[in-house]
Amino acid sequence: MPGTCVIGLQWGDEAKGKLVDILTEHHEIVVRYQGGANAGHTVVSGGETWKLSLIPSGILRNDVSCVVTGGVVLDPASIIGEIDMLEGRGVTVAGKLRLSDRAHVVFPWHVAEDAILNGNVTGGEAIGTTGRGIGPCYRDKVGRSLALRLGDLYRPEFRQQFDHVLKAKRQLLEAARSAGASPIELDGEAIFRQYSNYADRLRDCVGDTTHLLLDAVEAGRPVLFEGAQGALLDIDHGTFPYVTSSNSSGVGVASGSGVPGRWINRVIGVVKAYSTRVGGGPLPTEQDNPTGEHLRQRGREYGTVTQRPRRCGWFDAVAARYTARLSGVDELAVMLLDVLGGLDELRICTAYEIAGRRVEQFPSHIDDLRQAVPIYETLPGWPEELTDVRREADLPVAARRYVDRIGELLGRPVTIISVGPDRDQTIFRNTAPATAACPPTNQQEQATV
Numbered sequence: 001m002p003g004t005c006v007i008g009l010q011w012g013d014e015a016k017g018k019l020v021d022i023l024t025e026h027h028e029i030v031v032r033y034q035g036g037a038n039a040g041h042t043v044v045s046g047g048e049t050w051k052l053s054l055i056p057s058g059i060l061r062n063d064v065s066c067v068v069t070g071g072v073v074l075d076p077a078s079i080i081g082e083i084d085m086l087e088g089r090g091v092t093v094a095g096k097l098r099l100s101d102r103a104h105v106v107f108p109w110h111v112a113e114d115a116i117l118n119g120n121v122t123g124g125e126a127i128g129t130t131g132r133g134i135g136p137c138y139r140d141k142v143g144r145s146l147a148l149r150l151g152d153l154y155r156p157e158f159r160q161q162f163d164h165v166l167k168a169k170r171q172l173l174e175a176a177r178s179a180g181a182s183p184i185e186l187d188g189e190a191i192f193r194q195y196s197n198y199a200d201r202l203r204d205c206v207g208d209t210t211h212l213l214l215d216a217v218e219a220g221r222p223v224l225f226e227g228a229q230g231a232l233l234d235i236d237h238g239t240f241p242y243v244t245s246s247n248s249s250g251v252g253v254a255s256g257s258g259v260p261g262r263w264i265n266r267v268i269g270v271v272k273a274y275s276t277r278v279g280g281g282p283l284p285t286e287q288d289n290p291t292g293e294h295l296r297q298r299g300r301e302y303g304t305v306t307q308r309p310r311r312c313g314w315f316d317a318v319a320a321r322y323t324a325r326l327s328g329v330d331e332l333a334v335m336l337l338d339v340l341g342g343l344d345e346l347r348i349c350t351a352y353e354i355a356g357r358r359v360e361q362f363p364s365h366i367d368d369l370r371q372a373v374p375i376y377e378t379l380p381g382w383p384e385e386l387t388d389v390r391r392e393a394d395l396p397v398a399a400r401r402y403v404d405r406i407g408e409l410l411g412r413p414v415t416i417i418s419v420g421p422d423r424d425q426t427i428f429r430n431t432a433p434a435t436a437a438c439p440p441t442n443q444q445e446q447a448t449v
């Protein structure tokens with residue numbers, strides 16, 4: 001079977017982009033199927049750094065098609081900016097990129113709504129979105145009556161539909177202004193002209209990607225699905241409401257791409273060797289102290305999209321075990337292992353204490369997660385720099401032990417270890433890729449609340 005997926009198991013930025021770039025070598029098609037320009041995926045190759053947002057991280061390789069499906073919310077200005085950046089740096093995009101006519105389009109009113117409504121959620125802290133109009137665009141998709149899809153931009157009724165939506169959006173922004181929000185003007189003519197120009201520019205890339213992908217998998221062509229965000233940001237299964245607006249765990253691959261799960265036979269769960277989170281919401285293992293600062297500085301933990309400092313903490317095996325199961329993960333890639341170098345001791349959270357009780361199952365309600373006090377296991381650290389290590393046997397014993405412990409706690413083998421941002425700084429282990437993952441034991445998953 002031809003499908004492989006790369007899914008982030010934490011709160012995003014697990015280095016999915018690096019892994020997708022590496023795995024592209026063995027695939028013919030790379031697919032982005034959810035999220036939008038909130039994603040920032042970094043690929044480093046031969047000393048050059050590439051930051052991609054909507055275009056799949058496979059684009060740097062030749063002889064590969066890159067597909068953006070209908071599950072993505074597509075900001076045309078953003079993707080055109082990426083195309084220009086890539087072509088300006090000598091990467092061929094023309095003929096390699098296909099965009100679904102079903103993808104919902106992000107308009108300036110979505111970005112305006114994101115700014116206005118990105119305040120407090122009911123009684124809590126701000127979600128701290130990326131401000132890219134993601135939530136408002138998905139809201140219009142689900143609401144249907146004010147939604148415009150990429151294919152609509154090429155239809156004779158586009159002007160009429162645009163005017164209908166514009167009128168409603170002006171009323172909404174006016175209501176928000178009356179309620180105290182800053183005034184936002186929408187210049188309808190300018191926006192219409194701009195989006196007509198975007199449509200002209202993208203015309204050759206736009207089409208039906210669902211049939212394209214179904215034809216590919218049915219013909220046995222290898223397809224790589226690139227998840228954006230991380231499973232803990234999944235709208236249905238993540239740390240709601242501090243999540244993004246799409247299914248960013250493994251469950252989103254089929255709905256976002258139109259390719260049924262039966263075509264996917266390899267799911268790689270990507271984790272950082274520690275935890276990070278950008279924006280609001282609980283991060284039980286957060287280290288707001290010199291350890292957290294050590295991780296932030298060594299891992300250069302600043303947002304790719306917004307440049308915000310990422311919150312850093314110890315590896316949370318309760319959270320990652322949950323998302324590995326949720327995403328049907330077969331094997332694990334442990335990234336940024338080098339960042340842990342220089343710490344005397346390392347901690348892994350193996351359970352939480354919530355309201356005085358030991359809990360090993362990730363809580364479904366945010367209030368329980370807020371109260372969770374991590375129960376840690378301590379492992380020895382290592383002083384060595386790992387960035388030049390290329391063979392598993394050359395890793396310090398403590399580093400190998402740490403990685404293996406992550407695999408044990410998540411019930412899946414670790415097949416890939418990353419020790420630096422570059423393509424070359426990657427260790428492939430001899431562990432045979434698991435087709436049937438070792439399920440966690442009943443005891444591990446027993447609910448105690």
Ligand code: GDP
Binds near residue numbers: 016419
């Ligand atoms: P993504 O959103 O999951 O693709 O991840 P990001 O690109 O947002 O963040 C990952 C960051 O870690 C990027 O700056 C990568 O260049 C960098 N990176 C990837 N792998 C490694 C690694 O093994 N070690 C270190 N130190 N950095 C890495």
Ligand code: IMO
Binds near residue numbers: 134229
């Ligand atoms: P990649 O693909 C990390 C976070 C935002 C915010 C929440 C909602 O690079 O891993 P949104 O703009 O989506 O409505 O914001 O989700 N977020 C990410 N955090 N990596 C990402 O993508 C993210 N995309 C969204 O910081 O907390």
Ligand code: MG
Binds near residue numbers: 040
């Ligand atoms: Mg990122």
